[in-house]
Each structure stands twice: as structure tokens, then as C-alpha cells.
Amino acid sequence: MFQKEIEESLQLLEKNWQIDPVLKDFVLGKRTDVSDYPIKVKDVIFHIPYLSNEKKFILWKCFWPDCHNCCDRQGRLPLTSDDLVTIGKGLKYQKTSDFIKKETLIATWQEAGPTLTNTVMTSINLKRKLDETEADDGTHISCRFLNKEGGCSMHPDRPGVCYLYPFSTWLENDNGRARVHSTFQFTGDCPGFYLSETLDPMKEVLKEYSITIYDYNMKYTRTTREGFSLANFV
Template sequence: MTPTGRESEKSDEVLIALDNLSKKWPIDPIVRDVHLGLRSDIQDYLLKLNQVTYHIPYLSETADFVVWNCLWPDCHNCCEKQGRLPLTSKDLSVISKDLGYPNRTSFLRKETYIATWESTAAATTHEPQLITTLTMINLKRTQTEGEADNGRQIACRFLDKNGSCSINSSKPGVCSLYPFFSWSQNENNRLSVHASYQLTGDCPGFYLTKTLDDYIPILKNYSEIIYNYTMNVNTTLRESFARIDIT
């Protein structure tokens, strides 16, 4: 598939997701256009908090920031709309123990599968867009999930009837990351961590604000989660439990 084809397919998927989302929640028309890539005035506002540099969409025509807050327990789309649950080496140890497996080998054989997918980091005025191909061990969201289900939206079996995670204390790090995605890059011979939003159209928590003052505490809280997760991914790569190719 050509790059243009991938972009078109992604746009169609986001449109369908937004249409489904709007059946239950009101979606700001401007936020909708941001998700669909229809705004020409989006600027990349960089905000560094603790050890994470956030890339926040800023709309120059309306002087608005696009921000987010979780609407749980009214919404648990993140547990129903994820395309996969990639695991770090730390996740493998913690979850296997929580589920009562005597060793990690048994857990890997019964509860996981290996999948490969593409992830695109947001382009900035200083850096080109990065397309990364990742291969990682994934937690099965259903007992029968396999590579053929990679990328499909499947409700997680650990989501209970009250909308809570039955393995919350040991859930995969990627679950806590949502709706952010993160990446690391070398800057002046030092590793830096960056984060931006997953604009998939599945989360109703996005809204517009003129100032980030009230939003900064949320970002500060997430900065520790994002930093630790990204470092765990890097450790997982070094331990050969995952592979990443960048173009």
C-alpha cells in the first residue's frame, strides 16, 4: 500500500470511529476536524514537563489548544478499542506472576502472541515524520486472539462488568499510556522522551482550551507514566523481546 493509500485508509477508519463516538458523546466540530486532519492551522506546541516533551496541537486561527481528560467510568473505550496490547519485558514478569503462572515461559505460550505493525510519530517543524515498524509480544485480549487479529478492535477480557480492569495493578504499561503515544530520540547525545496524542477517533475526552494552566497538572502526572513506559520499551528492545525499525 502506498503512503497515500495508508493515509486514506486511516482517515476512513477515524471517520467511522468519530461517527460511532458521536452517537453517545457530543464531539466539537473543530476537534473532529483535527482528528481527520482537515485543519490547516495546526501548529506543534512543545511543552517539556519533568523528563517528557509533549507535542500539543495548537490551532492558530482560533487560538485554541487541543487537550484531553479521561471520562472514566462513563467511558472505557480504551479497553474496548485498542488494536493490540504490546508488552514490555517488565509487563511479562509482572502479569505472568499476577495470573499465577509458575514461570514466564508458560505465560508466553498461553497468554501472548507476536505481532508487527507500523506506528507514525508526529512530524514537527524541526524533525521529519518518523515511521517505525515494531515487532513485540502482545497480551491476548481474548483467549483465542492471534496474529490475524492484530490491529482489530477487540474488547479486552480483563474489562469487568463495572468497567474496571481485573488486573489493574499489573495491567500492561501501554494501557496507562492511552491516549498518548511516546517515542525516544537522541538529542545532543542524550536520550529524550516525547509524547503526543493518538487521534484515532475512539476517545471522547478531547476538548479545546485557550490556556494550558488547568491542564498542566494532568500532563505532569502522565509524564512519569510516559517516561517509565518508554524506558521499559527501550529495555525490552535491548533484551531482544522486541524489535523496532525506523524509516
């Protein structure tokens, strides 16, 4: 995500939410005291940012239903092969191929990796608006499934990726074994980040997300194996 987009997102966020200036500087990449605190929770290694000058971690809690920014400013909705079947059925399609033809599009984008590598991803994405085109990929669109109450009209059968936000996740080869990693994505859209001296307030959340994130990785790996998505390292 470009710096300018993050700045614009933060400006919008600040219209409705009070953002800690320390966190704002961090999201804008202005802090020089950031280190990575890896913590293994079940089968996932979470990378939690730590600000050494503040002696504090950056943690997160969700403000839903007071906030639904992640659905209001959606960037893209890549689908797993399980999603294709479940969501297709939920939208009353008898054939998954008809669902794919009418409700999805194929997009290719580059994702910055946790190290110096970038990944070029190609996948089948759910249209966030019915007239969405490839040119809209990565732009902020209010998702058509967001209802008036701020909920998802497809819940609980919403796309797997919707359960991840604000985490991002990736797989790394650890001596021949796939290891699942995860960290926060700081897009400037989420008001839920806060500073804490300990990780305690987030322990239960990390346990819960560990299961979701691991499960998503397995499903996404299967999706790639089945030829419904592609990842190339550049």
C-alpha cells in the same frame, strides 16, 4: 491508522458523546491551522496541538468510569519485559515462558513516526481475547480483562501501555542523549478532548503523565535491549 477507520470510530463515538465540530475536523485532518506547541514537563517534551484560527489548544481529560472506550476498542497490547513477569504472575503462571506461550502472540506492525520516518515494531503482545491470532492485530477488540464495572480486572498490574492512552510516545537522540517525547494519539475513540485558551487545565495531568511516560520508555528500551521487542526505522 487509516482515515476510514478514524471516521468509523468517530461515527461510533458520536452515538454516545457530543463531539465539538472543530475537534472532529481536526481529527479527520481537515484543519489547516494546526501547529505544534512543545512543552517540557519534567523529563518529557509534550507536543500539544494548537489551532491558530481558534486561538486554542487541544487538551484532554478522562471520562472514566462513564467511558471505557480505550479498553472496549483496544488495538493491541505490546508488553514490556516487566509486564511479562508481573502479568504472568498475576494470571497465576509459575513460569513466564508458559504465560508467553498461552496468553500472548508476536505481532509486527508499522507505526507512523512524528517526522517522515516510520517504525516497524515487533513485540510480544497480550491476547485481548483468548482465541486472538496475528490476523487480529490492530483491529478493535473489547479486552477480555475489562470487567462489568468498566474497570480492568488486572489493575494495578495492567500492561504499561494501558497507562499511556491517549498519549503516544517516542525517543529522539538529542546530542547523544535520549529525549522522551509524547503527543496525543487521535484514533477517534476518545471523547475526552476539548479546546482551551490556556494549558492551565492540564498542567497537573501532564506532570502525572510525564512520570508514567518516562518510566514506560525506560522499560520499553530495556525490553528491546533484552530482545523481547524490536524497532526498525524505514
